[in-house]
Amino acid sequence: MKVTLKRSALLKPLQTISGVVERKQTMPILANVLLVANEQGLSLTATDTELELIGNAEVDEVAVPGSITVSARKLLDICRALPEDAVLHIEHEGPHVVLRSGRSRFLLATLPIEDFPVVENVSFKTVFRMSQARLKKLLTNIHFAMGQQDVRHYLNGALFDIQSSTLKCVATDGHRLAFSQFQGLPDDVVSMKVILPRKSVVELIRLLDANSEEDITISIGENHFRVQAHDFTFTSRLVSAQYPDYERLIPRQVQKTALADRETFRQALVRAAILSSEKFRGVRLQLDQDALRIIANNPEQEEAEETIHLEYQGSEMELGFNVAYLLDVLSAVGTEKIRCSFNELTSGVLFEPVEDTSSLYLCLYVVMPVRF
8 A cells, every 4th residue: 555645634534533442452453543545545444343433534646555454543643743734655565554754754563454343234224314413413412311331231322213204312321311302304214213332422422513514324224323424434333222111201291390591500500519419419409489499418517508580380399319410401401491390209300491492303301309
């Protein structure tokens, strides 16, 4: 292989795929990036065997097509350290890769391309298109509720539930649930339920552009999930498990509701949380006529109390929550007002953004109260 390209052309795809490469690898080949040069240009592939990410780089010249694997971290560090206007000459020489730029020369070791695991031809059951911004919005609204190293491995990820023209994304760790929905898929999309692993969800959020209306292609099969954009191809294995029936966890008939200013509520929680127990992170919410008292204390007998206005006409009641769960919800919601709906003290409390106008999106959150 022998190619010539600008530093900026190589740096961007290297940064794109770098999130997949983990520093601690059980297989040395997984620390490498696969470079493939042909008449279409240069492709860069990184994988951890569960997740594969391919970036594309524009080249000035492909003198000799070919494939090599080289350390992803070292190649990225070299590109970062070179001048912005540098031109790179990459050539495969025996067991090494030689990278030249100006008066700089780097000799990097390679590993056999046969050892590099790549996703073989995969069949997909459904394929559809939507904008990067829409998919990122759906995932950003729910990702924080995914489990982390939960023994119930199916909770360590997000559910994609496709029904007719609707895409629903769900995440839960057993203590709270986040739900987002987009209506506007093509009518011929195949109904499916699949679970995308946590790392893949986080990586996909990093890759997607919240301001881009460019369409991406989403392909879903029995075992794989793929997103194709103009500058990357993302492929992930799916979690093979049955996701819980999330519908029954969402309160449908509520007895009491309260309406609050989201930012006022959030700031009051942030202040009260300072004196909450570091271990349990608990706060008590006391609702009364048009008022909410937020109380937090800790083992040192310190206490914080905040009172804010809210629209509530029910009877006086008190609920306990993990303050971090409430702050996650209030940070994810983008509207000025938020509605809280609840029944008895032991059931989950439903939090919904109050939209000013009708929207293709729907998101809601359920947080379980705690006793302390």
